[in-house]
Amino acid sequence: MSSGRLDPGASIGQIGDIYGAGGLRALAGSFTFWQFAANIALFMPFGFFLHQASRWPGIAVVAVGASASMLIELSQGTGFFGVFPCPYRIFDVDDLIANTAGVVFGLVASYIAIGLLPFTRPPRLPDLAPPGRIRRAVAVMADLGIGLAAVTAIQGVGVVFEALSDGHTTPQPADLTPTLNTWVGAAVALVLGVVVPLVRADRATLGQAVMNIAPVRTAQHTTAPAPWAVGVRAVIRFVPWILSPTLLGPVAAMIELACTFLTRERQSVAGLASLTRTRSVPSIRADRARGDAPTVVMEPLT
Structure with a gap:
């Protein structure tokens, strides 16, 4: 080799x-x-x-x-x-x-x-406590990681096919303009942040699904967010990273994290703007089974 x-x-x-x-x-x-x-x-x-x-x-x-x-x-x-x-x-x-x-x-x-x-x-232990900040942060990082992987894969596949069509045995460096990169990122964000949650009944992103959590309406603890709320969450979570992955993205993430320390129900900026909060999927199912009464549990330290 x-x-x-x-x-x-x-x-x-x-x-x-x-x-x-x-x-x-x-x-x-x-x-x-x-x-x-x-x-x-x-x-x-x-x-x-x-x-x-x-x-x-x-x-x-x-x-x-x-x-x-x-x-x-x-x-x-x-x-x-x-x-x-x-x-x-x-x-x-x-x-x-x-x-x-x-x-x-x-x-x-x-x-x-x-x-x-x-x-x-x-x-197995019942997963009924409110998801901690670390768990929610991992879900956000998973979404961003999946998005980065998707963008990289799209760019990489184009490079490989270009190399094969030109008769090369090794893929050549990509010549991608910033504008093209932005459009690719926007398309991936649209799919991951809007299309996927709207297709899912619980309105969870892929990162949230991996961590077995999902958003619900603030006033209705077992009801999935409205479509407009999904769009608001996607804009707040993805757009800063598309516009400036080295500055706006990290700053927006820090603001989101700081907001969870300042709000009573540890809501993020995306949660406040979309009138949603995040719960574990088992707790949502448990409350639906008992008639939409919120489960009362001790909150974790993280």
Whole structure:
């Protein structure tokens, strides 16, 4: 894997040739073999701990691992999408294959651990307390991370297809204008911040869904927000990052966090403007089952 390749299995073929010519001794001294093995080993903890922490279905864990590997390869092969005048490393589809295989091995190890080790099967506790600031912040960061990944993927796919159409074996640096980047970011924000929540019955974003929380109307603790409220939340959360990811975005995030310390129900600016608050999905379901009476629990410290 000394040069960028877009032909799947080339490294595996080289490893087979090395083994056929010199056996295990030759394989043990092969850089190609050890680099391929290292790429597998690198992503095994990723698959193991992601499954242990999330308990997502196996296919979801593999999909997230493969996506993470793809983003790494695209950033390496394009000089961070044109930020540098040339790629600082290479794009190699075999690295993607090896990384994904590592996720699969880690996933298998997680299933084995669940079957053998009792401490990997903690008892389920009712999730009825108001979600803390850390949990809500992680949901926001997940939304921003998903958005960044989507923008990067869109740009990267264009780079790869351009390279293939021009007959290159390695993707070339992207030549993307600031205006195009802004429009791509706006399109992704529209989908993630408006379209996805409106499609979902609970009006949650993907980041909120990952953390098992959802917004509700301030005056009606089990009713999903109105469509206009979804739009308001999306504008406040995403627009600053689109306009200025190095200044306005971080400042807006700090203001949002500060607002949760100043309001009685720990609402953010987005929550105040859209007349919504955030609750855990199990608590919403529990209140609906008992007739829309808010669940009374001790609030967490975070």
